[in-house]
Amino acid sequence: MKFLDQAKVYIRSGDGGAGAVSFRxxxxxxxxxxxxxxxxxxxxxWIEAVDGLNTLIDYRYQQHFRAxxxxxxxxxxxxxxxxxxxxxxxPAGTQVxxxxxxxxxxxxxxxxxxxxxxxxGNGGFGNQHFKTxxxxxxxxxxxxxxxxxxxxxxxxxxxxxxxxxxxPNAGKSxxxxxxxxxxxxxxDYPFTTLHPGLGVARVDARExxxxxxxxxxxxxxxxxxIGDRFLGHVERTRVxxxxxxxxxxxxxxxxxxxxxxxxxYGNGLSxxxxxxALSQIDTLDADARKKKVASLKRAAGRAPLLLSAVSGExxxxxxxxxxxxxxxxxxxxxxKPADPRWQVRG
Numbered sequence: 001m002k003f004l005d006q007a008k009v010y011i012r013s014g015d016g017g018a019g020a021v022s023f024r025x026x027x028x029x030x031x032x033x034x035x036x037x038x039x040x041x042x043x044x045x046w047i048e049a050v051d052g053l054n055t056l057i058d059y060r061y062q063q064h065f066r067a068x069x070x071x072x073x074x075x076x077x078x079x080x081x082x083x084x085x086x087x088x089x090x091p092a093g094t095q096v097x098x099x100x101x102x103x104x105x106x107x108x109x110x111x112x113x114x115x116x117x118x119x120x121g122n123g124g125f126g127n128q129h130f131k132t133x134x135x136x137x138x139x140x141x142x143x144x145x146x147x148x149x150x151x152x153x154x155x156x157x158x159x160x161x162x163x164x165x166x167x168p169n170a171g172k173s174x175x176x177x178x179x180x181x182x183x184x185x186x187x188d189y190p191f192t193t194l195h196p197g198l199g200v201a202r203v204d205a206r207e208x209x210x211x212x213x214x215x216x217x218x219x220x221x222x223x224x225x226i227g228d229r230f231l232g233h234v235e236r237t238r239v240x241x242x243x244x245x246x247x248x249x250x251x252x253x254x255x256x257x258x259x260x261x262x263x264x265y266g267n268g269l270s271x272x273x274x275x276x277a278l279s280q281i282d283t284l285d286a287d288a289r290k291k292k293v294a295s296l297k298r299a300a301g302r303a304p305l306l307l308s309a310v311s312g313e314x315x316x317x318x319x320x321x322x323x324x325x326x327x328x329x330x331x332x333x334x335x336k337p338a339d340p341r342w343q344v345r346g
Contacts, residue, residue: 003195005156005233007059014042014067014083016121016144019129022075023137034137036073036127039144040080042120043067046087049108053091054198056156067118070144073126083120090154093236097153105152106341109159109236114343117152121145155232158196160211161326163234165262166243167254168215171279171309173197175243176212178309179319196233203319208326211237216261228265239325240272241318243279244296244304251278251292252299273325277305277318
C-alpha cells in the first residue's frame with residue numbers, strides 16, 4: 001500500500017430541513033389551527049482516529065464528503081429526522097488544518113478520538129410557531145439553515161516514541177530492521193528509504209515505537225534531496241537517535257550537517273533529547289575508531305554511543321538509553337484539555 005501523509009479534502013455539513021405549513025383538519029374539531037412540524041437538523045461532518053490505518057491513501061481517491069440534509073417537517077406536528085452524519089476515518093496522529101494549511105483545527109493522537117469539523121444546519125420552524133392572537137392561521141414556515149462547507153488539509157504525523165535521524169546511508173534502516181520486526185529496504189546507495197517506517201523495539205521486557213525517516217542532506221530545508229517534509233513524522237517523538245556513519249570521512253561535519261537541518265526546520269525538533277551514536281563501527285579498526293569517536297565527541301559536545309546493527313555491538317545499550325529517556329518524558333505527560341467538539345470512544 002502506498003504511503004500518503006497529506007491530503008486535501010472538501011467537506012460540507014447538511015442543510016437543515018424546512019419547516020412545514022400544515023393545518024389540522026379533523027372530524028369533530030371545530031377549530032383546527034396550524035400543526036406544521038419543524039425540519040430536522042442537517043448531518044454533521046466528523047473525523048475519527050481508528051485502529052488499523054497508517055496512511056491517508058483513501059483520500060487520494062475521494063476528496064469530497066457531504067452530510068445529508070435534514071428531513072423536512074410534516075403535518076401533525078411531526079419533526080423531520082436529522083440528516084445522516086459523515087465520518088472521515090483516519091489513522092492516529094492525523095492533524096486537521098484549515099485551507100491555508102497552517103491553522104490547526106484538530107489533532108487526533110489516540111485511537112477513538114472523534115472531532116466534529118462542521119456542524120449541520122438547524123431545521124426551520126413549522127407554521128405552528130408563528131400563530132398569534134391576530135394571526136390564527138399563519139401560512140409561513142422557516143427554511144432550514146445552510147450547512148457549513150470548507151476545504152481542509154489532513155496531515156499525518158506518525159506516533160512514535162523515538163525517531164532515527166541522520167544522513168543517507170547512516171545505517172538507520174539497518175538499525176530499525178535489527179531491533180524490530182520491520183522490513184525496510186536496505187541497499188548501499190543513498191535515499192534507499194523513501195517513506196517513513198515504524199517498528200516496535202523491545203528491551204528488558206519493555207517496548208517502544210521507533211520511527212525511521214528518509215535521510216537528510218545539507219540544504220534539505222530548502223528542498224535538497226528528499227527535503228525535510230518527512231521530519232514531521234519525528235515531531236511527536238520523545239527522543240531522537242542521531243546516527244552518524246563511521247564510514248563518513250568527517251564524522252563531525254556529518255553530525256553538524258544534520259543538526260543544522262533540524263534547527264532550520266524548527267517545530268521543537270532541535271530542543272528534543274538527542275542520543276548520538278557512531279554507527280557501522282564494524283567497518284573500523286581500533287585506531288580509526290578512536291579517532292572518529294574523538295571527532296564526533298568534539299562536534300556533539302558529549303561522548304557518542306558505539307553500535308553496529310550488523311554485529312549487534314552496542315545495540316542493546318542504545319535501546320536502553322532510548323527507553324530511559326522515553327520513560328522519563330512519559331512521566332511528565334499532561335491530560336488534554338476538554339473541548340465540547342471532542343468525543344472519545346472507550
